[in-house]
Amino acid sequence: MLKKLKCVLGAALIAVSQLAAADLAEVKISSLTLSVSGGEWWYWLPTGVDWLSPTAGAATGLNSPSLDDSVVGWHGNALNSSVVDGPSLAQAQLSAKTSGDLDGVTASASVNASGGQSGWAFAKVFDGQIMVGGNATITVSAKLDSIMASGSTAQANAYIELCSTDFTTDTCSPLNFAEAFVDAGSPGYDGPGTLTASWTNPGATTWAKMHIGLTASAESVAAEVPEPTSLALCLTGLAGIGLYRRRRAS
Numbered sequence: 001m002l003k004k005l006k007c008v009l010g011a012a013l014i015a016v017s018q019l020a021a022a023d024l025a026e027v028k029i030s031s032l033t034l035s036v037s038g039g040e041w042w043y044w045l046p047t048g049v050d051w052l053s054p055t056a057g058a059a060t061g062l063n064s065p066s067l068d069d070s071v072v073g074w075h076g077n078a079l080n081s082s083v084v085d086g087p088s089l090a091q092a093q094l095s096a097k098t099s100g101d102l103d104g105v106t107a108s109a110s111v112n113a114s115g116g117q118s119g120w121a122f123a124k125v126f127d128g129q130i131m132v133g134g135n136a137t138i139t140v141s142a143k144l145d146s147i148m149a150s151g152s153t154a155q156a157n158a159y160i161e162l163c164s165t166d167f168t169t170d171t172c173s174p175l176n177f178a179e180a181f182v183d184a185g186s187p188g189y190d191g192p193g194t195l196t197a198s199w200t201n202p203g204a205t206t207w208a209k210m211h212i213g214l215t216a217s218a219e220s221v222a223a224e225v226p227e228p229t230s231l232a233l234c235l236t237g238l239a240g241i242g243l244y245r246r247r248r249a250s
Helices: 002-020 228-249
Strands: 022-037 056-063 066-073 079-085 088-095 106-114 118-132 137-150 153-165 170-183 194-200 206-219
Touching: 022 118, 022 153, 056 079, 066 079, 088 118, 106 153, 106 206, 137 153, 137 170, 137 206, 153 194
Parallel strands: none
Antiparallel strands: 022 106, 022 137, 022 206, 056 066, 056 088, 056 118, 079 088, 088 106, 106 118, 118 206, 137 194, 153 170, 153 206, 170 194
């Protein structure tokens, strides 16, 4: 009888865990640095320029019900976005040491989705133009503090991409790209703990396009609630087992 009780209680615990299960995605970076070497040995990051769009932002969303939040600004400023629906949460954050400077930036994006909810979070560390001196090489690196995805449908990534640009078309190469990526179906991340990407100006002073960001998304399976009749039978069975054990003990 004790064995049967253990089986019933085990099934009940499994049911509870299924109801409480959530899909999770999270990615965090810190210690961002932007450096230059070789050639004319200089770069310029525009900030507060009227004819350019703000370079940083944070955005989050949940789909059922539809909720979203976003904020934009210049790189090097603290930006936060979050949306909540019951136990589900999507959040993106940016922080920095100096306004208009990328050095020391930290960023995170995370989603916790349950009960059929789905969501996404995006931390745009930098998305814009950078002027680079003749024949100089710019290098971006960031420490990957954490990256994980669990559940049925979740994924997270951090990326750095540098491209040539004429302000109309961006020309990008895998050689100037670095990424960390995981999804719910893959094992834990086993790539480098620091992401690094470089771009070399092939000629005279010109503009390049730089993308640095984090994304996280998760979509949970709707909780399976037992039918009223089945639930009643289960509870009655548990009560009967308790009564039987009390009678045997008397």
